Amino acid sequence: MSDFLFSINVVLPLFLLIATGYVLKQTGFVSESFLTEANRFVFNFPLPLMLFQNIRNTFDGSFIAMFDTRLILSAFAGIIVVIAVLLIFAPLFGKRRATTGSMIQGIYRSNFIIYGLPLATSMYGDSAIIPISMLLGMVIPVYNIAAVVILTVFSETRSVSSISFSLIIKNVFKNPLILACIAGFSVGTFDIQFPVFIETSVNEMSKIATPLALMVMGGLFRFRGLMNNFLPAFAATLFKLVIIPLAAMIVFIKMGFRELELAALLCLFATPTAVTSFIMAENMGCDGEISAHIVVLSTALSAITIFLFIFALKSMGYL
Numbered sequence: 001m002s003d004f005l006f007s008i009n010v011v012l013p014l015f016l017l018i019a020t021g022y023v024l025k026q027t028g029f030v031s032e033s034f035l036t037e038a039n040r041f042v043f044n045f046p047l048p049l050m051l052f053q054n055i056r057n058t059f060d061g062s063f064i065a066m067f068d069t070r071l072i073l074s075a076f077a078g079i080i081v082v083i084a085v086l087l088i089f090a091p092l093f094g095k096r097r098a099t100t101g102s103m104i105q106g107i108y109r110s111n112f113i114i115y116g117l118p119l120a121t122s123m124y125g126d127s128a129i130i131p132i133s134m135l136l137g138m139v140i141p142v143y144n145i146a147a148v149v150i151l152t153v154f155s156e157t158r159s160v161s162s163i164s165f166s167l168i169i170k171n172v173f174k175n176p177l178i179l180a181c182i183a184g185f186s187v188g189t190f191d192i193q194f195p196v197f198i199e200t201s202v203n204e205m206s207k208i209a210t211p212l213a214l215m216v217m218g219g220l221f222r223f224r225g226l227m228n229n230f231l232p233a234f235a236a237t238l239f240k241l242v243i244i245p246l247a248a249m250i251v252f253i254k255m256g257f258r259e260l261e262l263a264a265l266l267c268l269f270a271t272p273t274a275v276t277s278f279i280m281a282e283n284m285g286c287d288g289e290i291s292a293h294i295v296v297l298s299t300a301l302s303a304i305t306i307f308l309f310i311f312a313l314k315s316m317g318y319l
Helices: 002-026 032-044 046-058 069-092 097-108 112-154 165-174 176-189 196-207 209-220 223-228 230-254 259-270 276-283 288-315
Strands: none
Touching: 002 032, 002 209, 002 288, 032 046, 032 176, 032 209, 032 276, 046 112, 046 176, 046 196, 046 209, 069 097, 069 112, 069 230, 069 259, 097 112, 097 230, 097 276, 097 288, 112 165, 112 176, 112 259, 112 276, 112 288, 165 176, 196 209, 209 276, 209 288, 223 230, 230 259, 230 288, 259 288, 276 288
């Protein structure tokens, strides 16, 4: 029951922020144009700062010493396999290229930053910080690079014939989230220290990224659109919360992962879709509406599915 209550306490604040944005839009307190500009602002400023801080704090001087090659490579391989499988099956549910791209990103991209550490520490305390930090350092760059490639290929703002390798590379290295990852890695690796006033400003600005992104998503959310896109959104949510984490747990248990390491991998593959997927889809010419639906549905149902996974794995003695 405590694990279930914890999941509820993690999920509910996110929903309240989404609901706040929706109410503000419906009551006319904010306009459509404001939400569109706020969406662009989040993508280009506070969200990159948040990623910069997370990467920077992960790749500090102790990162190499605590590096677990087996855990990192297993997680990396799992993400790549998931993306490869989705490239085959997602087109069956997405009627448009933009919808397919948004579905693929919505399924493989977990809200690991928000859910990973608190969920793992609720089970194993401070000892969970090390494996989660290692996975975080790998996951953020991989998630964002893969998202840029996928959203570029499936974007409806350009024709398939106009997409080239050079265009994909260009989009990767001009993406503010990728640049934030590179900057965070560099600053963290070389242990570059900022003056206190800069450090404080960056910390404060990075804190607004997630709440503002959730409120913007709520403001742009359309219930009518959910009914129109229910099948692909539900299919994506089913893959995200049930099929993929179940397959991942079976494979990782067979590989010998147990307790803390298995819990870290569960947090990576079983947590709901990251709100970043909505922001990137909106800004890169894919289907932002269905991205929002996947985020909302997966966030709503994750309290139940995460509880069931934790309960089942603990009952069988794996956690």
